Amino acid sequence: MLCGIDEAGRGPIAGPLVVAGAIINEKVEGLNDSKQLSEKKREKLFDEIKKKCSYHIVFTDAKTLDEKGLSTCLKNSITEIMEKLKNEASEFLMDGNTSFGISNLQYKIKADATIQEVSAASILAKVSRDRYMCEIASDYPNYSFEKHKGYGTKAHIEAIKTHGRSLEHRFSFKVKGIDDQNQATLF
Structure with missing residues (x-):
């Protein structure tokens, strides 16, 4: 099998x-x-x-x-x-x-x-x-995970810029437009 x-x-x-x-x-x-x-x-x-x-x-x-x-x-x-x-x-x-x-x-x-x-x-x-x-x-309402499922959409990246990363985010994954500006913080 x-x-x-x-x-x-x-x-x-x-x-x-x-x-x-x-x-x-x-x-x-x-x-x-x-x-x-x-x-x-x-x-x-x-x-x-x-x-x-x-x-x-x-x-x-x-x-x-x-x-x-x-x-x-x-x-x-x-x-x-x-x-x-x-x-x-x-x-x-x-x-x-x-x-x-x-x-x-x-x-x-x-x-x-x-x-x-x-x-x-x-x-x-x-x-x-x-x-x-x-x-x-519903535990992370600022990120709309139900819409993009965690992929790096424009809306998701904007949410990270505004609210920082949540505990569900991968900190080792570099995100263009965020990590090159040192704006990523723990939420």
């Missing part, structure tokens, strides 16, 4: 990194790269994937990303998924261009659009992260 692995949240300036692994046990129709699907379609597929797949989802918070670095956090998340699903999967395939030095991990660019198991993992990771950002939005 193949376990597909993908992540969401590698590039945002706020929120967690979310990595998911999925093994398809029953056919799921309509799978694709999560970025190619509407939010409504992702939400529908998310529930179906959870019913028809074995899966594991790993969240890494912004503070840990700052302390350990993105590559280490990705590697640790992938390793956790492989450990949790090792009794069900004989192969592990990650979307992307590296194995992060993990033996027995295959990788393929654009696997999230071409390999069903990786598509399922892509949807699990994206929907889990998006839901988290919507859930915390």
Whole structure:
């Protein structure tokens, strides 16, 4: 059995990194790269994937990303998924261009659009992260996390300029227009 692995949240300036692994046990129709699907379609597929797949989802918070670095956090998340699903999967395939030095991990660019198991993992990771950002939005009303999900939109950068970074922000990620002016402060 193949376990597909993908992540969401590698590039945002706020929120967690979310990595998911999925093994398809029953056919799921309509799978694709999560970025190619509407939010409504992702939400529908998310529930179906959870019913028809074995899966594991790993969240890494912004503070840990700052302390350990993105590559280490990705590697640790992938390793956790492989450990949790090792009794069900004989192969592990990650979307992307590296194995992060993990033996027995295959990788393929654009696997999230071409390999069903990786598509399922892509949807699990994206929907889990998006839901988290919507859930915390009321705790940080100045940032509108429910709208941009932590990505560096113009409105988000303006909010950081006005209010500083929150505890959900990644301090190690340099933001053009802020860090070059030394205006980033802890909120």
